[in-house]
Amino acid sequence: MPLSLEALLELADRARADLENAQIGEIVREFIRFIGESGLVELEGACKFLVVMAELVLLKAQLLLGSRQETEENDGKRILEAGGQEMAHRLDEYRLFRRAAEFLMAREDEQLGAYPRPACLQLWPPGDLSAEDLKNILLGVLSRQKGMPVEERVAPSNTVSSRMEVIRQILDEEGEVAFEHLLGGASAEDLIIVFLAVLELARLGELVIVQQGHFGHIRLRRQVRWKGASW
Amino acid sequence: MERSELVRIVECLLFASDEPLEPRFLAKVAGCSEREVEEAARTLSALYEEYEHGLKVEEVAGSFRLVTRPEYASYVERLGRSRSPALSVAALETLAIIAYRQPVTRAEIEAIRGVRVEGVLGSLLEKGLVREVGRKDAPGKPILYGTTKEFLAYFGLKSLSDLPDLNVFSASGEDR
Numbered sequence: 142m143p144l145s146l147e148a149l150l151e152l153a154d155r156a157r158a159d160l161e162n163a164q165i166g167e168i169v170r171e172f173i174r175f176i177g178e179s180g181l182v183e184l185e186g187a188c189k190f191l192v193v194m195a196e197l198v199l200l201k202a203q204l205l206l207g208s209r210q211e212t213e214e215n216d217g218k219r220i221l222e223a224g225g226q227e228m229a230h231r232l233d234e235y236r237l238f239r240r241a242a243e244f245l246m247a248r249e250d251e252q253l254g255a256y257p258r259p260a261c262l263q264l265w266p267p268g269d270l271s272a273e274d275l276k277n278i279l280l281g282v283l284s285r286q287k288g289m290p291v292e293e294r295v296a297p298s299n300t301v302s303s304r305m306e307v308i309r310q311i312l313d314e315e316g317e318v319a320f321e322h323l324l325g326g327a328s329a330e331d332l333i334i335v336f337l338a339v340l341e342l343a344r345l346g347e348l349v350i351v352q353q354g355h356f357g358h359i360r361l362r363r364q365v366r367w368k369g370a371s372w
Numbered sequence: 373m374e375r376s377e378l379v380r381i382v383e384c385l386l387f388a389s390d391e392p393l394e395p396r397f398l399a400k401v402a403g404c405s406e407r408e409v410e411e412a413a414r415t416l417s418a419l420y421e422e423y424e425h426g427l428k429v430e431e432v433a434g435s436f437r438l439v440t441r442p443e444y445a446s447y448v449e450r451l452g453r454s455r456s457p458a459l460s461v462a463a464l465e466t467l468a469i470i471a472y473r474q475p476v477t478r479a480e481i482e483a484i485r486g487v488r489v490e491g492v493l494g495s496l497l498e499k500g501l502v503r504e505v506g507r508k509d510a511p512g513k514p515i516l517y518g519t520t521k522e523f524l525a526y527f528g529l530k531s532l533s534d535l536p537d538l539n540v541f542s543a544s545g546e547d548r
Binding site: 188192231233234235236237238239240241242243244245246248249250251252253254255256257258259353354355356357 | 387388389390391392428430437438439440441442443445448453454455456458459461464465467468469471472484485486487499522525526527528529535536538541542
């Protein structure tokens with residue numbers, strides 16, 4: 142099994158190169174010393190180390206048991222060679238991708254520090270579309286889907302305008318709110334209503350929708366207008 | 373239209389957009405050919421480099437975008453911008469294998485990493501960095517995975533050919 146840490150790979154390489162004389166206990170002590178010095182107690186790395194050590198112990202045991210039987214005196218070496226070669230191949234292959242991952246990590250670090258302009262719906266206003274227009278467009282799309290029953294099921298007590306009012310109150314009190322917060326426990330119908338309410342408030346310029354970076358959380362912020370601004 | 377004017381138009385469009393813009397879109401808005409806007413975007417990029425601007429034009433996944441230079445990230449972050457969480461080592465290793473070996477099955481990834489990757493793969497699929505690209509013609513018809521355009525954008529790559537040759541990462545490659 143491959144190791145996750147370069148230092149462990151070196152340890153395994155050393156053991157594989159001279160398994161006959163390899164001191165398993167010494168390798169374990171080196172690993173303990175390694176994590177002691179680096180302060181690394183990463184669970185995944187530790188697990189991989191255990192897997193590699195188990196494989197080394199198996200190979201060593203096969204070698205030692207094989208050498209005690211005169212009629213099969215070469216079996217141990219054959220097993221060692223076969224096992225060692227396979228392990229070497231796997232370790233080498235893993236090492237390649239480990240380094241490729243480090244390359245990606247460096248790229249990622251650079252890219253996460255390169256900020257594009259923040260997403261802002263104000264740049265792309267949906268024109269003169271009202272929530273009612275959006276609802277009708279959605280119903281139009283749904284009606285073209287054969288076999289899909291379309292009916293209006295918005296209860297009077299749960300309308301886009303009532304939900305807009307709720308969001309306004311939250312923004313007045315909190316200044317901003319996480320989009321997920323508005324969706325907590327929402328049914329499919331509520332979800333659509335909340336979504337339309339947010340879009341309508343954005344269109345009216347009452348809030349700004351912000352998502353920081355890839356996969357970031359969406360936050361809704363109350364729009365601050367400058368005095369005298371006409372937009 | 374003068375070339376310098378087209379460069380300024382492209383600059384405006386990249387500045388006003390919060391997402392990478394494809395040459396096709398830029399060409400449509402600017403009213404010229406894709407080749408012309410690509411040249412304009414690259415000229416703009418060269419100008420930003422020449423005058424050492426705080427911004428740079430990035431070409432990612434066949435699109436262009438305007439971003440702040442990473443070396444000034446700490447200042448931008450003082451404005452309240454915060455970095456997205458980085459991917460885990462397990463996710464990066466899995467992505468590296470998919471990027472270089474695609475199309476690749478889950479079992480093939482697990483054979484290299486030596487651990488199960490179901491959870492990591494699910495997370496990468498959810499983030500849109502990898503996708504199912506087909507089925508392998510083998511018993512069980514396992515799903516084949518490949519990287520996406522989002523993968524290129526996330527790592528700031530123009531295309532997969534921007535990835536270094538895998539041999540570069542071998543011990544002998546390092547010596548070169």
